[in-house]
Amino acid sequence: MSMEVQPPSRADELLTPAADQRQAVQEVIDRYFFAIDSCNPDLVRRCFANDARYTSDAGLLDMEGRDAIGNRLGKGGRFVHTTHVRASQEIVIDGDIAAADTFAVAYLVEPEAAGGTVHVRGLRYTDRLERGADGWEIVSRHHSTKWQYDQQGCAVMPV
Numbered sequence: 423m424s425m426e427v428q429p430p431s432r433a434d435e436l437l438t439p440a441a442d443q444r445q446a447v448q449e450v451i452d453r454y455f456f457a458i459d460s461c462n463p464d465l466v467r468r469c470f471a472n473d474a475r476y477t478s479d480a481g482l483l484d485m486e487g488r489d490a491i492g493n494r495l496g497k498g499g500r501f502v503h504t505t506h507v508r509a510s511q512e513i514v515i516d517g518d519i520a521a522a523d524t525f526a527v528a529y530l531v532e533p534e535a536a537g538g539t540v541h542v543r544g545l546r547y548t549d550r551l552e553r554g555a556d557g558w559e560i561v562s563r564h565h566s567t568k569w570q571y572d573q574q575g576c577a578v579m580p581v
Contacts, residue, residue, distance in 0.1 A: 443558075444513050447520045447551055450558045455506035455526070463496025471552065471559040478565040503531040506545075518553040525568075531575055538575035544568040 450469055457465035470476075470488045476495075477484050485491055498504065509525040523546070530541040548564040 440515060443515050443520075443553075446553075447513050447515065447522055447558050448511065450551065450560060451511070451522060451524055451547070451549070452508060454560070455508065458495060459504050459506055461496060461498045463492040466496035467492030469560055470563075471554075471561045474560055475562045476565065477563070479567065483565055500532065500536070501530045502533045503529075505529040520549075520551040520553070520558065522547070522549040522551060524549070534575075540573045540575045541570055542573065543570045 453465065454469040456462075457469065467488045470491050472488050473486070474488055474491060475486050476491050483494075485494060506526050506528045509527060511522065511524045513520060513522045526545045526547065528541075528543045528545055530543065532539045532541070544567070546566040546568055548566070549560050550562045551558045552561050553559075
């Protein structure tokens with residue numbers, strides 16, 4: 423007797439245990455880091471709700487709406503390369519609402535013409551997420567820079 427394995431239905435996905443929901447929230451945050459580092463505005467947009475709000479300590483990154491967030495953060499800005507690494511994190515889930523507090527380190531590389539400086543920043547992201555029909559989305563995010571040091575970069579060596 424052979425048993426055919428069926429993919430889970432959408433209903434099964436929405437009724438997963440708490441650990442799976444915590445992982446689903448973490449995946450949204452990791453997807454955001456990948457989207458930023460790969461300069462993918464569409465993927466950045468998919469991390470946020472349509473009416474999401476993004477704020478920062480100095481107000482330089484304040485914006486509202488999925489499109490504004492994706493258009494601004496998904497293109498790399500003045501940096502030619504970035505790498506964001508998630509460090510420590512706390513996620514609290516209450517039904518269809520989640521709070522995530524994430525510390526990360528970002529490596530931000532300026533163009534060689536601008537000196538090739540590598541900025542290394544300790545960041546904190548304070549997020550509120552909601553689970554809807556399409557899964558978890560960030561509805562509000564606050565971005566804080568906790569520390570930074572700068573290092574002169576070097577030319578990329580092809581391998």
